[in-house]
Amino acid sequence: MFSLNKLSPSITDMIRFDHSHVMVTFHQYTRDKRPSVKKALAETICDALEIHATLEEEIFYPVMRPRAHDQKVMDKSEPEHDEMRAVIAELRRTDPKSPRHDELVFELMRDVQHHVADEETVLLPEAEQTLSKDRLSELGAQMTKRRLELVTPKAGKIAANTAVGFSGSTAAIVVGVASALFAARAFTRKPTHA
Numbered sequence: 765m766f767s768l769n770k771l772s773p774s775i776t777d778m779i780r781f782d783h784s785h786v787m788v789t790f791h792q793y794t795r796d797k798r799p800s801v802k803k804a805l806a807e808t809i810c811d812a813l814e815i816h817a818t819l820e821e822e823i824f825y826p827v828m829r830p831r832a833h834d835q836k837v838m839d840k841s842e843p844e845h846d847e848m849r850a851v852i853a854e855l856r857r858t859d860p861k862s863p864r865h866d867e868l869v870f871e872l873m874r875d876v877q878h879h880v881a882d883e884e885t886v887l888l889p890e891a892e893q894t895l896s897k898d899r900l901s902e903l904g905a906q907m908t909k910r911r912l913e914l915v916t917p918k919a920g921k922i923a924a925n926t927a928v929g930f931s932g933s934t935a936a937i938v939v940g941v942a943s944a945l946f947a948a949r950a951f952t953r954k955p956t957h958a
Contacts, residue, residue, distance in 0.1 A: 774903070775891070793873075
C-alpha cells in the first residue's frame with residue numbers, strides 16, 4: 765500500500781536541515797550590512813526558529829521525552845526555547861540601526877548553537893536508535909504537514925525577507941540547491957524492508 769509517510773524525510777533529517785538553514789542565515793548577518801538587510805535576516809531567523817521550536821515541542825519532544833536517556837537535555841530543551849522567544853521578542857522591537865540589534869542577533873546565535881549541539885549529539889542519535897525508520901518518516905510527515913500550517917500565513921513575509929536578506933549572496937544559491945537536493949533525496953529514497 766502506498767503511503768506518503770515513506771516519501772517524507774525522517775524527522776531527524778528535517779531537524780538537522782532546519783538547524784543548517786538557520787545557521788546559514790546567521791552567517792549572512794554582519795554588523796556592516798544595510799539596516800534593511802539586517803532586519804530581513806533577523807526576521808528570517810526569528811520566523812525559522814519560532815516555527816522550528818513549535819514543531820519540536822508539538823511533535824518531536826513528546827515522542828522523545830519517555831525515551832531520552834539524558835533527561836537533563838530533554839528537561840532544558842523547552843525552557844531554552846522560551847529564552848529564545850524572549851530574545852526574539854526584544855530583537856523584533858529593536859531598530860536594526862541600533863548596536864543592540866547586533867548584540868541580540870549574536871546572543872541568539874550563541875544560544876542556538878548550544879541548543880543545536882545538544883540536540884544533534886544527544887536527542888537526534890537517541891531518536892535514530894530507539895525509533896524505527898518508518899516511525900521517523902511518519903513523524904517527518906507529521907512535521908511537514910504542521911510546518912505548512914505554520915508557514916502558510918507567513919509565506920509572503922518569509923519570501924520577502926529571504927529575497928532582501930540573501931540578495932546578492934552565494935549563500936542563497938547554496939540554500940536553494942541544498943533544499944532542492946534534500947527534497948530530491950526524500951522523493952527518490954528506496955524503500956527499505958525491515
